[in-house]
Amino acid sequence: MRHSLLSKFQGTILGAVLGDSIGLQYQRELAGIPRRTEDLQPILQLTKHQQLTLSGAKLVLNSASSKILTSKHSKCGRLAVASAQSLIRCNGLDFKDWGDTWEVFAKSEIYHSQNTEFQSLLNPCEVAVAALPCAMFFHENKAKLREKIMLATDVLPNENKAELQTAVLAIGYAIARSFKQRLDPATAIEQTIAYLKTDNALTELLLQVQILLEKGADLETAATHLCKSATALRERQGEGEKKLQTESIVNPENLIPIALAFYCFLNTPEDLRLSVVRAARCGITGQITCALTGALSGAYNGVAGIPVEWRQVSLAEVKSQQLAEGREPSLWGTGSDAKIVELANNLFAVWAGVYKPDTGLDSAALARSVAAPYVIRPRKI
Numbered sequence: 420m421r422h423s424l425l426s427k428f429q430g431t432i433l434g435a436v437l438g439d440s441i442g443l444q445y446q447r448e449l450a451g452i453p454r455r456t457e458d459l460q461p462i463l464q465l466t467k468h469q470q471l472t473l474s475g476a477k478l479v480l481n482s483a484s485s486k487i488l489t490s491k492h493s494k495c496g497r498l499a500v501a502s503a504q505s506l507i508r509c510n511g512l513d514f515k516d517w518g519d520t521w522e523v524f525a526k527s528e529i530y531h532s533q534n535t536e537f538q539s540l541l542n543p544c545e546v547a548v549a550a551l552p553c554a555m556f557f558h559e560n561k562a563k564l565r566e567k568i569m570l571a572t573d574v575l576p577n578e579n580k581a582e583l584q585t586a587v588l589a590i591g592y593a594i595a596r597s598f599k600q601r602l603d604p605a606t607a608i609e610q611t612i613a614y615l616k617t618d619n620a621l622t623e624l625l626l627q628v629q630i631l632l633e634k635g636a637d638l639e640t641a642a643t644h645l646c647k648s649a650t651a652l653r654e655r656q657g658e659g660e661k662k663l664q665t666e667s668i669v670n671p672e673n674l675i676p677i678a679l680a681f682y683c684f685l686n687t688p689e690d691l692r693l694s695v696v697r698a699a700r701c702g703i704t705g706q707i708t709c710a711l712t713g714a715l716s717g718a719y720n721g722v723a724g725i726p727v728e729w730r731q732v733s734l735a736e737v738k739s740q741q742l743a744e745g746r747e748p749s750l751w752g753t754g755s756d757a758k759i760v761e762l763a764n765n766l767f768a769v770w771a772g773v774y775k776p777d778t779g780l781d782s783a784a785l786a787r788s789v790a791a792p793y794v795i796r797p798r799k800i
Contacts, residue, residue: 430722503763518574543582611625621674698713
């Protein structure tokens with residue numbers, strides 16, 4: 420194997436977390452919001468065109484235009500952490516425990532927020548991030564992957580779970596193929612669509628991604644084309660046309676981050692840094708697009724593909740934010756990239772059948788009890 424499976428577990432979660440952080444940092448730069456401490460250097464600079472655009476007027480955190488800079492998308496990241504912890508705690512997907520986890524999360528993160536009209540739902544891209552641990556844990560068998568994702572997403576409130584589950588399956592299947600060293604960038608879109616076995620707004624956008632990749636379209640062209648395609652799909656649905664085999668009530672524009680994540684990853688599959696940077700520069704829902712791109716590329720390239728300086732800058736930003744505002748640390752609520760790596764290690768250990776994964780992979784004793792599934796399990800007292 421080019422990369423160990425443990426490296427891929429670590430790369431997927433860490434790539435998503437740092438992608439989320441980088442997307443937020445770049446959005447702040449784009450909005451003209453200064454860094455909290457002067458010694459922090461930005462991960463990527465604004466282009467001259469973007470600097471000229473910002474020179475006329477600067478946005479502030481409290482303005483209506485800066486709502487995208489809030490930690491809304493980090494909520495799905497914290498749900499992903501809770502999902503991984505549930506899998507570790509229960510040695511797999513326990514429907515009751517996961518339901519309780521979602522209920523606690525929903526009450527603390529969604530229903531108790533100031534604006535409760537909209538936030539009872541997560542859009543498909545957010546759920547795709549939240550379901551990353553489930554996709555990782557059940558990557559071996561594509562039939563079981565589908566079954567477990569259906570079960571995991573069934574507890575989430577949504578008006579159209581079919582489309583939501585399709586979005587999660589698309590990301591999950593691509594990650595599973597990477598874990599098994601079977602993902603070919605040239606055929607990844609075709610195989611993903613075949614696995615989804617449906618025809619809806621997401622598959623339409625993925626087909627457009629395939630066309631853009633074959634034509635060698637640049638980032639600006641790809642982003643513009645996908646936005647126009649999503650708008651056309653929405654207008655078609657609004658007019659009641661029946662070109663899609665399944666009726667959709669999910670706004671196709673909410674699926675653009677998934678399409679862009681596939682485009683950015685498959686355009687430069689061997690370079691995680693470039694994939695995530697381009698996802699940030701497209702300027703469309705930066706946090707969620709970068710998180711999905713980081714997850715896809717991290718699964719393909721492993722943790723070795725993540726630049727060390729990204730981890731250092733993100734950790735410094737977390738510490739400065741905590742000191743300046745006294746808020747909960749970011750990086751999906753963990754406050755440390757080391758905690759994210761530890762979470763990935765424990766998830767991998769449970770998947771591998773380790774008897775007591777909480778002892779850590781770097782335990783001095785290295786005493787492990789590993790067995791086939793359902794043969795040895797922790798004793799219940």
